Amino acid sequence: MIHFKLLTLFGFIFMANGIFLSNLNSTCFRCICEASTGCSNRLQCGQGYCGPFSISRAYWIDAGKVVKADDDPNRWGSYEDCANQYACATNIITQYMEKYGKDCNNDGLVDCVDYAMLHINGGPTCHLALNSDFRLKFRSCLQKSQQ
Numbered sequence: 001m002i003h004f005k006l007l008t009l010f011g012f013i014f015m016a017n018g019i020f021l022s023n024l025n026s027t028c029f030r031c032i033c034e035a036s037t038g039c040s041n042r043l044q045c046g047q048g049y050c051g052p053f054s055i056s057r058a059y060w061i062d063a064g065k066v067v068k069a070d071d072d073p074n075r076w077g078s079y080e081d082c083a084n085q086y087a088c089a090t091n092i093i094t095q096y097m098e099k100y101g102k103d104c105n106n107d108g109l110v111d112c113v114d115y116a117m118l119h120i121n122g123g124p125t126c127h128l129a130l131n132s133d134f135r136l137k138f139r140s141c142l143q144k145s146q147q
Helices: 002-012 026-038 059-064 078-083 086-100 112-121 134-146
Strands: 013-016 019-022
Touching: 002 086, 013 112, 026 112, 026 134, 059 086, 078 086, 086 112, 112 134
Parallel strands: none
Antiparallel strands: 013 019
16 A cells, blocks of 8 residues: 555656656646647747747756757757757756756745746746736646646
8 A cells, every 4th residue: 555655656746867846747848838839849949949848048058958869969959959849848848947946936836837937937037927928828728737
């Protein structure tokens, strides 16, 4: 019975490089993506942001220059190639959340709302309110996922 409870507990926690990121799961990624760009896979790079999560080069660097398997982070285009591909972009976000993850809205939990605030506002200023357009799309996605 104890083993089952432990397995259940770990089923709700995403682990990356030894740091536990609760609630950073496929639903959270999808809702951040939906609110960022409509999760369009047709997006490339424009106005300094790339991919379905609208990731900037500075965000990518801050996350540790995550790249696709067997790529070189110093290769010209490695940022764009990773940020434009959903799975690789989620790795960028995961690394960023590992670095800055905290309770941005001071509700006593570190959850998907905090990850969205970190993603949009940045680590040092994650406490700022989400812009209304992103917030509405994000909350709508989370509500739909709970139905």
